């Protein structure tokens with residue numbers, strides 16, 4: 001095991017789109033363990049839009065300090081342990097940060113990854129991504145068979161699972177995504193009924209045509225004008241699931257407030273946000289449900305893996321350009 005630890009730390013808070021200049025690489029000694037802690041060698045990092053928030057401001061977690069290692073979920077292998085519950089060789093999921101080695105204690109929320117589970121699946125379909133899709137759709141959206149469900153960010157990690165879960169429930173599903181290739185994947189491979197390319201199509205006109213009875217559930221990953229177009233077409237007692245607002249994360253101080261929210265009054269609609277961590281005690285329920293759909297061949301997912309710790313800042317930027325397919329991961333080491 002190496003005694004030095006390469007880390008990517010926050011150099012300056014982003015103004016607008018993240019760039020390489022917001023980060024710097026440093027090398028520190030691997031820290032010594034205290035009782036109850038264990039040392040993890042990072043194998044994969046989960047690149048999530050929420051990191052953009054964490055390095056910017058206090059959110060549902062305190063902001064990452066300038067000079068601190070960038071907070072990030074990841075999967076790795078235990079290489080040293082002073083915790084009887086985690087043994088050398090175990091695979092774990094935890095808040096590892098953008099670094100080669102992480103000292104993990106209770107505050108990093110570690111969870112064992114059972115043997116036989118692929119680490120990339122543990123960070124995607126069986127991880128926070130899959131759980132966000134499952135609990136966000138079922139607990140906040142509560143779709144019923146025959147209803148129309150619209151998903152934004154539909155070809156992304158979360159959105160692609162949401163759409164398939166809604167199809168499995170017998171809903172009509174419309175996806176909104178940012179390229180012709182992504183739209184084709186949604187309708188040809190994932191069974192979406194309609195896909196709308198928000199970069200080339202008139203989103204409002206396409207939604208009107210695709211949802212003649214209105215939108216019963218809008219699962220929103222994007223916010224902004226796409227949310228506004230969906231609100232204009234919300235059905236009586238429709239539900240808007242505020243999962244994310246990636247179109248606004250670069251400019252939160254001037255976030256766009258959708259004027260069509262007023263429709264929620266006349267249509268008795270509900271718009272509700274959630275943070276997936278609140279459902280952590282129930283994750284096994286989601287894992288079992290998604291595992292069953294996978295086994296039946298009713299759930300497909302894509303992963304884009306980029307190599308090397310140094311590529312993490314660029315990978316984070318790619319979430320905002322859409323230059324990835326499905327779940328975006330950084331591979332830090334073989335293991």
Ligand SMILES: NC(=O)c1ccc[n+]([C@@H]2O[C@H](COP(=O)([O-])OP(=O)(O)OC[C@H]3O[C@@H](n4cnc5c(N)ncnc54)[C@H](OP(=O)(O)O)[C@@H]3O)[C@@H](O)[C@H]2O)c1
Pocket residue numbers: 047048049050128129132153154155156157158159176177178179182221222242243244245246247248274275276277319320321322323324326327328
């Ligand atoms: N509430 C929670 O607890 C929770 C948990 C996890 C994730 N989330 C949220 O869920 C959303 C999806 O996260 P993810 O991890 O699954 O990422 P993802 O969807 O795999 O990646 C983000 C996607 O957003 C799309 N996008 C980026 N900028 C956009 C813009 N200006 N307008 C429209 N689309 C844009 C891009 O796809 P296109 O190519 O289609 O543009 C990109 O691929 C994010 O908003 C995230 O913050 C929330």
